[in-house]
Structure formats: structure tokens, C-alpha cells
Amino acid sequence: MTNSDSEMGMMLKTDEDRVIHGSTITFNSINYTVFSKQYVFCMKPTKKQILYNLTGIFKPGMNAILGPTASGKSSLLDILAGRKDRRGLTGQVLIDGQPSMQDFKYRVGYVVQDDMLSETLTVRENLTFSANVRLPRNISSKDKTAIVDRVIKQLGLDKCADTRIGTENSRKVSGGERKRTNIGMELVLSPTVLFLDEPTTGLDSSTANSVIECLGQLSKKGHTIIFSIHQPRYSIFKLFDNIFLIAAGHCIYHGPASDVLSFFTTTGFTCEEHDNPADFILDISQGLRWTSCVNIENEIEGEGQKKDKIARYLHDVYIKSATYTSINQQIANVSIVSNEEKPIQPRSESRSALIKMLYVSQRTLRKSFRNPTLMVMQTIVPICLAIFIGFLYCNTSRTLENGIKNRFGAIFFIVCNQVFLNLSALELFIKDRSLYIHENASGYYSTLIYFISKLLCDILPLRSIPSVLFSLIAYFMIQFQQTVTKFFIFLLTIFMTAICSASICFFISASVESFALANLITAAYCVTMLVFTGYLLDVTTTIKFLAWIKWVSIFRYASNAITVNEFTDLKLCQTNNTNICLINGEDILKDQKIDYSTTWDLWANFVALGIMIFVYFILTYVQLLRIQKAK
Template sequence: MATNGHSTLQKLVSNDVSTLENPQSSTISFHSINYTIGTQKSSYSLPFMKMQHKQILYDINGVFKSGMNAILGPTGSGKSSLLDILADRKDRNGLEGEVLLDGQPQMSEYKYCVGYVVQDNILSETLTVRENIRFSANLRLSKTISRKTKATIVEHVIEQLGLEGCADSRVGTESVRGISGGERKRTSIGMELVLSPSVLFLDEPTTGLDSSTAHAVLESLHRLSRRGHTIIFSIHQPRYSIFKLFDTIFLVAAGRCVYHGPANSVLPYFSSIGYECEQHDNPADFLLDVTHADTSKNKVNNHELNKKNEENAHRLHDLYIASNVYTLMQQEIKAARNRIVTTATSAVNYHQPSTKSRFSEILYVAQRTLRNVYRNPALITMQTFVPTFLAVLIGLIYLKVDNSESVGVPNRMGAIFFIVVNQVMSNLSAIELFIKERALFIHENASGYYHVSTYFIAKLICDLIPLRIIPSIIFSTIVYFMIGFQSSVAKFFIFYLAIFLTTTCGASICFLSSASVKVFGVANLLAAMSFVLMMIFGGFLVVVSSVGKYLSWIKWVSLFRYAINIITINEFEGLEICPRNNPNNCTMSGTYVINNDAHIQYNNDWDLWYNFVALTCMIVIYFMLTYIQLLRMKKTK
């Protein structure tokens, strides 16, 4: 049934859409791979102190063809590092050697030829299985493929992976139960399979799964390998029923290759060098035991254990390179290096980047983000209820404030301060924007889903409009008329524009904090400290002119100051102030209050509008810094 589905999929694809043709029998070869990382000498070392270097991989060579290629080894042996290097997901600092796909080096198109499934299932949790896979198809397949064909491709991927029963179920969050761990893993695989990649990499695909679920996932991969895919994965300790599915084994110990060859030859090979696997032992457990030094007779500490394991790895490596298995593999490695010379067909020629427009990328990312928003009713309720409640509360406290000097003036100024503080502080919820989806963004951007700029624009639009701008409209409308600010259409729109810019500026600071720091608590603290410092120099809590020059400069970067200036000038300009006991004898002008009580310089219209310019410039600067932080965000391991 699955084979028929696969042939149907091929018929759906026109001849000019090369990315969806029958997967090429691609070969990955790697030559003289050495990988070194820098580590601190101790956990108490400071960042500027000299680092010591630790070599993770030593002169690794190998070749993986179509089929099930397993990278085995004990914890810390370097198997995940090797997988990431082959998938081009590793930082190239400290990396030597070359990786070839069908004889060609890793180029910019490489990520479109291969799929990569991370160890932790990185999915959009509020979307269904079908929606997640469709998102990948829409962004990664060529625009020449019709929407109908893409939908059919998605359905066949779902069928091939046995996801029909949960296709319309949401993945699930920490608070809302969703699909099982095995279904999550197969969904992650499906998001890569829509590309029909020549090579599929998987990092520990059985992690977190029970034995039966792990077997089901590996069975799915085995079926894919029989259709021509090159499946390469790291795995720690598979059970025997999974081990039987392997075609090739690459066994690594202490960063050195101690066996690379057919899976059905691994036990005879180790038997030939003196390691006999007992009849009822799991071969995978046996191989891990072989790579560990025998310390059963003497107790050793961690340092001595590591030293003995390295000595054991050295010895096993020397035995391997002296074997016939090594000689045969070297011949295959050389043939793989020269493959492009004798073969005009290569996966690189058949997989080209999607030619989606930036607008299409923004559209698809925005659609997903909006789905996340409206499928979180608690968020929508709070973003509507809280500003309404606070607006009514402020309105009741300052209800229909009068124009008296003793009560009206301080109440108006207090209300303005309260309004600005509320609008700024309410944006602290924006801090989770880039922290919550950090891993998802890094994975999708590294896999070629979209550009950083399109992701950034889509997230801003979908956060600012429903979660910042609409609540600010609700808040402004209620509070303005309940307090009884001046009843002028022009003044109301100036008030709302000030609220909009204040909200957006506060959000932009939270966005920057979110993009700069990985930990939510730290990002929240940084943003809150910035807001408190700006609030102190906003002009309401302290007369800024009385502060020494060494601190008074902070007023120029205080969004509170600019927001309070705008609303204060807008409200008091043209207002007549009267004694409370004689409301008909108004002897004080609002302009006097602005200049003397509020300590705001106001002589002409520019004294109002330069505050708008300042807020706008701050918003642009913070957005630019946020974008730069997203660009700088480490996309490799």
C-alpha cells in the first residue's frame, strides 16, 4: 500500500519539478574529519580567561550510501558531533576535513538536498500534524508546484508514516495533551520528507520513546531507506529488533572510528579480534561494552576511567585500520570521492532552493502565528479583559476630573503617569516572543524555511496588531472619555497616537530583550530594570533638571518622558484652570501648568511633535537591534 502511494506521488510531479522526483541514491562521504572545541579550564573560569582545547573527533573517514546507516557509540564519544558535521549543522570553528555529497562539497544548496530531524521534537504545538507538515511543504517546495499537488504530497507523506489517525490532532502543549511521542517524531520526519530529500539525518530518533514506539519509528525509516533514501542517524543503545534494521554501522569511541562496515559483519569482525558476543546478548549492548575499558577488577575515578577508555579506543582503532574491513571501506571511500567524475547525476543538481517570494514567506509564517494566537483563548481573553479592566479602574479613580488647581491638575497629571506606566509595563508579556520559539526559529531558518527578515516582520505584525494595538485602542477609548479629558477629536487622536507609540516602543524593548537572552527570567529582569530606570527619569517622579549631569542624560532615552510630555501638552494646552471654590474665575492657563508644574518646555508646536519623532526613532532603533540579534543568533551547534 505504501509503495503504491509512493508511485502515485511520483506521477503527481511534473518533469520540471526536480525536487520531488524519486530520491537519488545519494552517497555521503567524509574525509579526514578532525573537530576541536574550546573549553574553560574550570567551571569558575571567566569568559576572558584563556580557553583550553579539547579534540572531539580524530581523523574520521567514511561513506554512507542509501540504506540504514547507524552511528553508534557511548555517551560523549562524538557520534552526535559527527552527525551534525555531516548535516552541516556544526560551527566550522575548529573543524577540519571535508564532507562530500555525490562527490561535491557542501554548498549553499546542501540544506535543500538533505533533511535533518533534531533530537527534541521541534514542532508548532498548537497546530495539527497535517498543518505542521503543510507548513513545511508550503515554504520549502517550489512555487511552480500547485497548491493541489502540495496538498496531495502532504497526504501521501502522512500515509507513508502512518499518521492518518492523528493527522487532525494538535501536537499539544505542556498544559494541553496532544499526540504521542512516537507520533511527534514521525511528524518531524514528515516535515522533512515533503522535500523528498536524498539524505535524511536524525539525531537520536529513539530518545524519549518506549521500546515499541521506537521500533515503529525505525521501521518507518527502514521503509524509506528501501525507496532510495540515505538514512543516517546517531543512536545510543537500540534493542535487537531495531539493530537488525541497520545496513551499515559506524562505531565511534573517544572520537575515533573503531568499526565502519556492514552491520551483518560487525560481530564476526569483533570475534576475529578476540571479542565474542554471547548468544543471547544484544549486539548493541555488546558493542558499547567493547568500547568501554574493563574496570571491573579495580575501582577508578573519572579521570582514570576516561584515560583507560581513550587507551582502549586507540587500541581498537589500530586493530580496525589493520583489518580487511578497513581496506574494503577505504576503496569505497575513494570511489565515493570520485563519483562525480563518472556520474553526471547528483542530488545537488536535483534539489534547488524554493523560489518563494518574501511576501509568501511572511504570509505563511503570519498565518501560523495567528493560528497560535486564536487557539490560545486564555491569551486572547487576558489581552482583552485586562486593558478593559484597568481602563475602567483608572476611569473610576479619576472619573470626570474637574479643572481645579488643587484637585484637577494633580489628578490629571497622576492619571497621565498611571496611563503611561500601564501601557509600558503591559508589554512585558512580549518577552516570550522570541524565547518560546527560539529552538523552532533556529531549526527552521537553518533548514531553509524562510529568511530571518520575513520571520521577523511576520512575528512583529502578528504580535503588535492583535496583542498590542487592539488592546491599546480599547484602553484609550475607555479611559479618555471616563476621565473627561478635553473633548476634541484632534486631541483624542493625538492621545491615541501617543498611546500607540508608547505601547510599540515598550514592546520593541521587550523584543530586543527576548532576542538577546535565552532565559525568560533574565530577559524579564533586563526589560523591567530598563523600564524602572526610564520611569524615574520620565519627569513625574523627579525633576530631571535637579539631577546631576552624570545621570540626567538618561532622560534622552526615556520613553516615559516622551510619552508623558505628549499627553501632558495635549491635555493641558488650551485648558483653563480655576480655583475649586470659584469655578467661574479661571486665572491660570494650561500652558502655565505645562511649563511650571510639569516642568516641560512648551513654546511652540515643535515642542510637542519632537516627542513623537523621538519615540519613532527609538522604535526603529530597537527593532533594528532586535533584527541584528536574530541574525547573530547562533544557527549551528
């Protein structure tokens, strides 16, 4: 039996029979430096060291990383979980004494500080999604359901299992239930190691206590629980097995939680009888409660320098202690034992890319149907505008004056309508950005799967159907030329204009994090492109350094396509009641300097729109990759 088979068998055992053999994480000489540019145009990035020579061991049980704000807790947690870029990182992290596999970050559970859940799905549906896209393909749907049910029972989520998560403004489940659901998203993997970044943030004291107690129960089943926490109350602190106390990037204590007070007592600090030990040690790490026996300069300029010196002093005290010697001996013992064991086997393959895409698409559509406001309005508004345009230009005549003017007016209105209606696509990659970053980093799906799924679930219901409905109403009410070929060319133009407009929004939404900034950029872009439609400006007379803009204007290609389609073979007469036609539509096209003489002159507009769609799709995908890499 392979390691993977035994792991799967262990997943399916009942709570009473299941025994998790948690991994032991050891790390040696961890140093971490970040590089950042102080100014936008600064050529040379500045360096700032976050962690200094950290060494430690986390065994199965409750392992807490404590420290003041900005002390490096989250950075250390990310490094241990394999979630930090290797640039600026030195040192070694071992799993059971062996180098971690490349896919280690996908084999462990990681619960981020903020709740990462699909708000319109129920607790059970969120857990089921995690199981479907992350568990190995050799586990049946029935077994996955059993795993989800077991996790729900294990975390005490039975009563809210079929309740939707809800938004921040209209919560359906409590804060503690949301946090436990986040933990459950990772527990479906039955990970040997579970990382949590500040799991009590945003929770009241009672709820925070229940969450930590829940983690304590998991640790008793054999899980290695590693979490960062800022300032726990005593009822929480007493549940810790081991702590790693960090200040300004330096380790100032690492060992059993029960020994921390005696360690600092020998250093010269005394915790008062009714004082919270967690508050006591955090105060020490920040330079508070110092006694005269500590020889340190108090008149150092700059608060940051003072904190650094305090941290270095406490670190020096720690590395000279018996506790530090004991930790190093434990690390050495883990290495000796593990050298005799077999290497860690890579995990079994999870679902295929196609199946993952189906699950991601299913979730996206389910979220849309359960919050149908956008989908409904994206359909109703085009219908209303089509009717309005239809009445506005109803029975467009074939007379020289009104026929020409109304046709150009209708075409301009239609193109503007199609571009601006599809700006709703701006929120696509902004709204769920944090969820995408977390799920992508946790191995739920690849960037390509996410990208294609989001496109399909946006384009098919929100761009295609409204385009068809708009075309059917507007074309025949305006009474453009009544031929099948010309109608379908009009429909194709409307559809491609909608997709091209949406593709620009996709790119912008993947490039910026703020919806307000995305709106500003899109408005500036659209107004600029609108000028080069051909109706507001003779593009042939534009100054040279601006003339290139006409080649990237959606408005120009869309209006040219509809104009050529409508005006070719059109006869314009003096009045509607005469067959004496003084001018052909082709003459109008020639007067407007629009090419029409060959079939290519019409289809070149569709090729241009297609190229723009393709380019913006590629740029959007590149931006999503950039987001994933940056985080």
C-alpha cells in the same frame, strides 16, 4: 528535462511507482575542534578536539552512528548535514563523490532530537506548512496537497492526520506519532538523504521499534538514512545495514552491521550467546569486557584519559583491519564513478519572501486564535483598567488644586499602565526559540521573514486594538480636553508607548533564553526608567553621570507628550462654578520645566519614541541573527 523537473515529477508519483535514488555520502579526514572560554572574562579561548580523523561512507540504506554519551555522534551528524560552523573543522564531505553545494543542508532532511512542531496545529497542518514554504514555487497547491497526503499514508499517520499535536502536558497525539510527524516534515521534500539525531530518545521500546521500522521502510524505497543512536535494543539493531562506531571522537569500527561481532571476535572480544550486540560493542568502546589479550594500562589517572587511550587503541586496531581497507576502496570507487557524471544541480527556488512571510504569519495567527488566552486577556485587561482609571479620575475638575493633582496622577497612571501591560511581549522570542533555530537552519524561512511576521502578528492584534479601546474609554471618562486633535494625539501617544514597551521586550526576549531572567532584566530596566519620568525626581538636578538616563526613558517621553497635549490651552479656575480663571495650563508646564512653546516641543517626544522603537527593532533582529549563527 532539468534535474529539478525530474525531482518534482518523482515527488508526485504514487508510492508504488516512486523510486528514490539516495545519495552516497563520503567523508575524509574529518577533524573538529571547538573553542570555548572557561571564564566570562577569559581573553584566550580553550580548544577541545571533538572528532579525530574520521573517514567513512554512507550508502542508501540504514546507516547508524553508534557510541557512548559525549562520543561525538551528534557533531559528526551535523557536519555531514552541513550544519556546523566551519571554524575548527577540517576534512572533506562529498555527495556522490562531488563537493556538496552551498545549499546542501536545505536539500536534505534533518530531524532533530527534540520534537519541533507547532503544538496547536494538526499533523496535516504542520506537514502542509513545511510543504508550502520549502517546496519549489513551480509546484501547485494541488500537487503539494497530494505530496502531504502521500507522506501521511507512508508514515501511517492517517488516523491522527487532523488531530492537534498538543503540548507536553496535554498531548493529543502519541510520542511515536509526534516523531513520525517530525520525519514527515522532512519527507515532503522527498530528500535523497535523511539525517536523524537520536530518533528513539524519549520513546518507549515498542514505539522506538515502530519508528525505526518506519525508517527501514523508507530506506527500502531508496532513501539514504543516517542517524545517531545511543543504545538500541536487538530488535532495532538487526534493522541496521551499516554502522559507524565512535568512541571519544575516534572511529573504532565502520562497516556492515552483520560483521561487527566477527570483527571484535578477531580482536579478542567474545559476545555471549544471549547478549545484545549493541550493548556488547558499546561496553567495549567504554573499556568494559576487556580480556587479558588487550595490552593497555589500567592505572591511568583520570577517567577521561583512560577512555581516550582505550578509544585510540581500538582505532589503531580498526585502521589495521581488512574492514578499513574495504571502506577506503569503496570511497575510491564512488569518486571514480562520480567523476564521469554531471555536477549536482542546485535546487529550484522555493517560495518568494513575501509568500513565505504570509505563510509564517498565517501559522502564527492560527496558533494565537487556537490558544486565545493571551489575546483575550490582552484586550480585556486594558478595558478593565481604562474603566477603573476612568472612575478613579472621573470628571476631573478644572480647579487649581484638584484639577492639577488629578491630571498628573491620571497621566502617571496611564503611562505606567501602558508600559507594564505590554510586558507580555517578553515571551515572543523565548517560547518558540528552539523551533525558530531548527526551521531557520532547515531553510524554512530567513531570519528577516520570521522577524517581520512575528512583529506584525504581535503588534496588530495585541498592541494596536487594546491601545485604541483603552484610549476611547479612559480619555472621555477622565474628561481630558474634548477636542478631536487632542484625542488623536493622546491615542498616538498610547499606541507608541505600547509599541516602544513591546520593542524593549522583543530585544530582551531575543537576548536571553530564560523567561525568569528576562523578567528580572525588564523589571530592573522599567523601575530605573520610571524614576526619570519627571514626577518622582527633578531630572535637572540629577548627578551628571546618571543624567543621561532621562534621554532613554519611555516614561518621560510618554508622560511629557500627554502632559503638553492636555495642559496647553487649559484654563484652571478657583472653583468649577466660576469663569474667573487664575492660571493657564502653560504656567503649570513652565513650573514643571516641561518645554511646550513650539510645536516641536510636543512632537520631539514622538520622534524620540520612534527612534527608540527603531533601535530596539534593529537590536532584536541582530540578536536573532546571533542566535542563528551561534547554533
